[in-house]
Each structure stands twice: as structure tokens, then as C-alpha cells.
Amino acid sequence: MDSMEEKIKQLQVIYDDFEAAAAPYKAEAACAxxxxxxxxxxxxxxxxxxxxxxxQNCIQRLPRNRQVAVKKALAADMKRRERNxxxxxxxxxxxRACMIYDHRPFACRRIYSLKTCTKNQHPILxxxxxxxxxxxxxxxxxxxxxxxxxxxxYILHMLETxxxxxxxxxxxxxxxxxxxxxxxxGIVINQMAIKMDS
Ligand code: SF4
Numbered sequence: 167m168d169s170m171e172e173k174i175k176q177l178q179v180i181y182d183d184f185e186a187a188a189a190p191y192k193a194e195a196a197c198a199x200x201x202x203x204x205x206x207x208x209x210x211x212x213x214x215x216x217x218x219x220x221x222q223n224c225i226q227r228l229p230r231n232r233q234v235a236v237k238k239a240l241a242a243d244m245k246r247r248e249r250n251x252x253x254x255x256x257x258x259x260x261x262r263a264c265m266i267y268d269h270r271p272f273a274c275r276r277i278y279s280l281k282t283c284t285k286n287q288h289p290i291l292x293x294x295x296x297x298x299x300x301x302x303x304x305x306x307x308x309x310x311x312x313x314x315x316x317x318x319x320y321i322l323h324m325l326e327t328x329x330x331x332x333x334x335x336x337x338x339x340x341x342x343x344x345x346x347x348x349x350x351x352g353i354v355i356n357q358m359a360i361k362m363d364s
Contacts, residue, residue: 170335173216176309181275184302188276191292195278202262203283204274206254210247213271214306214356215313215334218321221257224266225322236265243319248351256319271318272299272306304363307356312339316353324353 213221225236239256246253257265264270276299279289291299307315313334314321324330324344333340341348341355348355 170216170219173309174220177216177220177306180302180305180309181272184272184275184298187298188295191295192278194280194292196280196282197278198282200262201283202258202264203279204277204289205258205262205264207252207283207285208277208289210352211255211271211273211318212315213273213318213321214310214315215321215325216310217271217306218318218325219334220269221266221271221318222322222325224269240319240322244323247317247319272302273318276302304360307359310356311360312337313356314341314344314348314353315356315359316348316351320347320351320353 225233228236236256243253243256255264259265264274276291276295277289278291278295280292281287281290283289314324324347325334330344333343339357344353347353
């Protein structure tokens with residue numbers, strides 16, 4: 167089993183390979199600085215537990231008062247989504263910049279749009295980049311083979327649960343321990359997703 171540090175290095179390789187392959191298509195993007203449509207209106211932000219661990223480490227490096235504010239925003243996002251209410255990403259700052267930009271998950275890296283987004287015009291990606299993104303997600307799930315995938319605040323909530331974190335960091339895999347939360351929050355077991363794809 168690879169160590170967590172080694173897996174995090176491999177995670178960056180998957181991101182970098184995707185960026186390199188998608189760059190020619192993204193050159194046509196209509197995206198501009200200050201547009202945060204993907205962070206406010208584009209639905210769930212699906213991440214793997216490994217990506218969640220990277221984000222959790224980023225949050226833990228913030229000053230104490232920022233950490234408290236982020237944790238409140240994550241809990242509020244969870245509540246809104248549990249009630250099927252719209253909710254912007256809790257990591258989007260007031261100036262519409264991403265708090266963890268250098269460590270943002272793949273769900274945010276893969277999205278761009280060939281047309282400017284509006285309430286009625288969601289992001290439009292080229293088929294080639296969609297396919298590259300799907301392949302990268304498969305690679306991310308294979309890399310995080312004792313982990314899970316789901317919306318950002320749900321995965322961070324799981325990682326904040328000491329018993330879950332301990333099992334996960336040890337490289338162990340106990341899906342029955344998250345069965346109830348997983349079923350009610352659309353959490354995917356990466357090993358099952360890999361099997362279904364193969
Ligand atoms: S993590 Fe950052 S880039 Fe991704 S949706 Fe949230 S604010 Fe936007």
C-alpha cells in the first residue's frame with residue numbers, strides 16, 4: 167500500500183497530465199477572472215477522500231479564526247444540501263476567489279466553458295475534455311482505492327470523524343462503517359466504482 171504522501175504526489179501527477187492534455191481545448195475557453203459560476207451554480211462538487219485529505223490539511227493550516235469560519239460554512243453547506251437547497255461552495259471567498267485554489271479538487275480543475283455562463287447557460291465543455299476528465303476521475307478513484315467519492319462538504323465531514331480518519335489513514339477499508347451516511351448522502355465507494363467501470 168502506498169503511503170498517503172506518495173498518493174498525494176500521484177494525485178498531482180494526474181492533475182498535471184490532465185492539464186497538459188486539455189490545454190489545447192481550454193485555450194478556447196470563455197472563462198475570465200472574477201467569474202465563479204462553477205463555484206456558485208454548477209451543483210455538487212464531487213471529490214475523492216484523498217482530495218478531501220489535501221483540502222483538510224489546507225484548512226488546518228489556516229489561522230484559527232478562519233478555520234472556525236470555514237467549518238461553520240461547511241456545516242451550513244451540508245444542511246442546505248440535505249434540504250435540497252442551492253448552496254455555493256463554502257470555500258469561495260467574498261472576493262469570489264477560491265480559498266484553496268492551488269489545492270482545489272479535480273471537479274473544479276476539469277470545468278471550463280466555451281461560452282460565458284449564466285443562470286440559463288451552464289458550462290459547455292468539448293467532448294474531448296469531457297472524455298479526458300472521465301479518464302482522470304477513474305485514475306483518481308483507482309489511486310484512492312480504500313476511499314470514497316462524494317460532495318466536498320460530505321467527504322470533509324467524514325474525514326473530521328476520528329474513527330473514519332484513523333481507518334482511512336491506516337490504509338484500511340471499512341465501508342460498512344459509513345453505510346448509513348453514505349446511502350443518504352450519495353457517497354460512492356471507489357472500489358465499487360472501479361469494478362463497475364471495468
Ligand atoms: S473548491 Fe474553490 S474552485 Fe472549487 S468550487 Fe470551491 S471555491 Fe470554487
